[in-house]
Amino acid sequence: MLDASGHAVKRVDRHPAQVSVTRVAVLCDDRTVNSSTLRQAAAGLARARTMVDLRQAEGNRWERGLRRARNIADVRELARRRLPPMIFDFTDGGAEDEVTLGRNSSGFGRWRFQPRSLVDVRTVDTSTTVMGQPISLPVVLSPCGLARLNHPDGERAAARAAGRAGTVFALSTGASCSIEDVAEAAAGGPLWMQLYVWRDRGVVKELIARARDAGYVGCVLTVDVPTVGNRERDAAHGMALPPRITPRNVVSSATRPGWWWPFITSPEVTFEIVRDKAAGSRDAGTLGAYASSQIDPGVTWDDLAWMVDAWDGNFAIKGVMRPGDAVRAVEAGVQAVIVSNHGGRQLDHAVSPIDVLADVVAAVDGRAEVILDGGVRRGTDVCKALALGAQAVMVGRPYMWGLGAGGEAGVDRVLEILRGEITRTLTLLGCPTVADLDRSFVATLP
Numbered sequence: 001m002l003d004a005s006g007h008a009v010k011r012v013d014r015h016p017a018q019v020s021v022t023r024v025a026v027l028c029d030d031r032t033v034n035s036s037t038l039r040q041a042a043a044g045l046a047r048a049r050t051m052v053d054l055r056q057a058e059g060n061r062w063e064r065g066l067r068r069a070r071n072i073a074d075v076r077e078l079a080r081r082r083l084p085p086m087i088f089d090f091t092d093g094g095a096e097d098e099v100t101l102g103r104n105s106s107g108f109g110r111w112r113f114q115p116r117s118l119v120d121v122r123t124v125d126t127s128t129t130v131m132g133q134p135i136s137l138p139v140v141l142s143p144c145g146l147a148r149l150n151h152p153d154g155e156r157a158a159a160r161a162a163g164r165a166g167t168v169f170a171l172s173t174g175a176s177c178s179i180e181d182v183a184e185a186a187a188g189g190p191l192w193m194q195l196y197v198w199r200d201r202g203v204v205k206e207l208i209a210r211a212r213d214a215g216y217v218g219c220v221l222t223v224d225v226p227t228v229g230n231r232e233r234d235a236a237h238g239m240a241l242p243p244r245i246t247p248r249n250v251v252s253s254a255t256r257p258g259w260w261w262p263f264i265t266s267p268e269v270t271f272e273i274v275r276d277k278a279a280g281s282r283d284a285g286t287l288g289a290y291a292s293s294q295i296d297p298g299v300t301w302d303d304l305a306w307m308v309d310a311w312d313g314n315f316a317i318k319g320v321m322r323p324g325d326a327v328r329a330v331e332a333g334v335q336a337v338i339v340s341n342h343g344g345r346q347l348d349h350a351v352s353p354i355d356v357l358a359d360v361v362a363a364v365d366g367r368a369e370v371i372l373d374g375g376v377r378r379g380t381d382v383c384k385a386l387a388l389g390a391q392a393v394m395v396g397r398p399y400m401w402g403l404g405a406g407g408e409a410g411v412d413r414v415l416e417i418l419r420g421e422i423t424r425t426l427t428l429l430g431c432p433t434v435a436d437l438d439r440s441f442v443a444t445l446p
């Protein structure tokens, strides 16, 4: 007999009088498929269904990209594709030939691990403290100005993500969200306020009071900006504040509607922290000029002492690269020395934080915490810095790329990647806690 599609079907009944079909064989293209084969195929299909993870296909392309990002380099690549080149380069770039920018990361390669054998690492603990603040992973978010250029939620999103990950967010003086808004967004997550010693000490005092009132638990004084570094990528794009479409960048910007639309439909990006300082103007250019005019190249160690007194709480100095300077800072009363060259954005050809870390740690000799800032892209970098004596590390670009790639979810993903990498590295090192990391775990080649 033939079935509906014309294939020959043979019925084999158990009993000629029985109507029910006990075995059906379908003769199809000269191949016989019997019921057990069909059952097998059905089971195979059911198995295959469990292998198909449709969650991978959920969400828009950026959400999918973030989920698939294996490491910080992948997140950077997503940000590069999503942001207009002038905005991406504003975050990504460094000073002049970017020699220091490159070495900040490559310098970690000088150090090799010497793992410990046969240690029980069933439980690995990434938590520690920084300036007395318990944190669940030894990575603090560095102060980065104008985060809303990368995503309309800017610093608010980064602070929320940091709080959720159980770590500190440091707010830049050049931030595009206000001190108070970020405190509200962080919802109790620990915050530090980054300041400069500006010409107008009255304004500095005002910012200190606002940050204290808003509940910030630490102050970071940045000391490596006696003038602004020469960032040639910005000059090449004609980068201006607020960003403008110019004949030079029109084509490259037009290809990033996913950035432009939220950018033009949300409030103007400006220097929120000083928004009342230019006779009512909120224009980023005017406020940027005000902030630049406040940079004081005459700041000295006396000013550090003044700032430490004025803050009267947990205080970190950021931008120290010499052991002797670290000692002076400790004598001035800081709780933490942040070894940093501003992520290679200031003095090109400066040494890298990872290169001088061990000497600074030796000079400070336990009288303050030492934090490494700059070039960290992997959990292995974090573990190397901690093994060399850092209490924690700070990251700037990684979370700014996260913001550019996917806002708050992007920062979440960056912290998740780093947490995973740190945990795996500690496990492979035979080092169950961050506190156990010491110099014995790293070596340099002769």
Ligand SMILES: Cc1cc2nc3c(=O)[nH]c(=O)nc-3n(C[C@H](O)[C@H](O)[C@H](O)COP(=O)(O)O)c2cc1C
Pocket: 090, 091, 092, 104, 142, 143, 144, 145, 146, 172, 173, 174, 175, 194, 222, 318, 340, 341, 342, 343, 344, 345, 373, 374, 375, 376, 394, 395, 396, 397, 398, 400
């Ligand atoms: C876009 C951008 C803006 C920054 N703005 C500031 C700032 O306002 N104040 C400051 O102390 N450091 C600032 N930094 C430097 C960071 O705090 C940090 O030192 C640097 O990013 C660390 O290097 P990394 O990006 O390799 O992690 C900025 C960095 C970037 C990338």
